[in-house]
Amino acid sequence: MFADVFRKTVRDQRRALVGWGAGVAVMVLLIAALWPSVRDMFDEQLLAAFPEEMRRLFAIEQMVTGAGFLNVEIFSILMPALFIAYGIGRGARLVAGEEQDGTLEVVVVSPVSRTRILLDKAAGLAVGIVGLGVVLFAAVMLGSFVVDMGVPVGHAAVGALAMVLIGVQHGVLALAVGAATGRRGLAIAVAATVAVAGYVLHVMGALVDEVEPWQPLSPFTQAIAEGPVSGTVPLSFLWLALAAVVFLAAAVPLFHRRDVART
Numbered sequence: 001m002f003a004d005v006f007r008k009t010v011r012d013q014r015r016a017l018v019g020w021g022a023g024v025a026v027m028v029l030l031i032a033a034l035w036p037s038v039r040d041m042f043d044e045q046l047l048a049a050f051p052e053e054m055r056r057l058f059a060i061e062q063m064v065t066g067a068g069f070l071n072v073e074i075f076s077i078l079m080p081a082l083f084i085a086y087g088i089g090r091g092a093r094l095v096a097g098e099e100q101d102g103t104l105e106v107v108v109v110s111p112v113s114r115t116r117i118l119l120d121k122a123a124g125l126a127v128g129i130v131g132l133g134v135v136l137f138a139a140v141m142l143g144s145f146v147v148d149m150g151v152p153v154g155h156a157a158v159g160a161l162a163m164v165l166i167g168v169q170h171g172v173l174a175l176a177v178g179a180a181t182g183r184r185g186l187a188i189a190v191a192a193t194v195a196v197a198g199y200v201l202h203v204m205g206a207l208v209d210e211v212e213p214w215q216p217l218s219p220f221t222q223a224i225a226e227g228p229v230s231g232t233v234p235l236s237f238l239w240l241a242l243a244a245v246v247f248l249a250a251a252v253p254l255f256h257r258r259d260v261a262r263t
Contacts, residue, residue: 007124070140118252199220219243
């Protein structure tokens with residue numbers, strides 16, 4: 001039964017992954033196509049014209065390299081938002097959505113424990129987000145090759161990993177809230193609020209000195225502060241993974257005690 005739930009979770013994402021993967025690939029390739037026209041645009045004089053706050057927030061100085069260009073144009077806002085949106089949407093659907101549709105009861109009355117069911121669904125969610133990360137990695141490498149951006153394979157892999165981790169963290173949070181409450185809308189709202197708060201903290205930490213000490217608490221900072229298209233795998237990636245584990249662990253006893261709605 002465990003394998004069946006896992007396979008169903010992965011199988012149910014196939015169509016969504018095709019659409020989201022195509023969107024990610026097209027966005028990356030379109031933005032990468034701008035690199036030849038941008039490559040020679042940035043010099044010290046132009047960089048100095050940007051406000052200090054903007055340079056600190058978006059690391060504008062990185063725009064002189066292909067990897068830096070991708071960090072600024074794709075990995076600072078666009079890709080984190082896409083991976084978070086996918087994770088939240090799928091995570092909220094896996095338990096709360098199925099419960100509201102009346103299909104979850106068949107699973108929870110089986111001999112398999114609710115803990116295994118929840119872990120199985122979380123694993124299936126992670127596999128889907130990893131699949132989206134593979135598409136992102138392939139698109140970055142293809143774009144780099146076509147327009148000669150010079151992005152090393154390892155750098156692209158770290159960038160894709162950062163997006164997978166931030167997507168998994170918020171997706172598991174939505175899954176956990178949905179499992180604890182049975183309400184899909186609430187799961188989406190809580191996870192989306194956490195995402196927005198995390199981005200606000202990331203931005204304010206870069207702009208306001210008093211907030212800067214708190215900035216490392218932001219999942220955005222943990223995911224993108226070091227690039228993320230770079231040769232460094234920051235320790236902050238561990239916090240992203242650990243948060244997902246904590247969310248899931250907190251949801252297990254709540255899911256056990258709750259009566260699943262019958263329709």
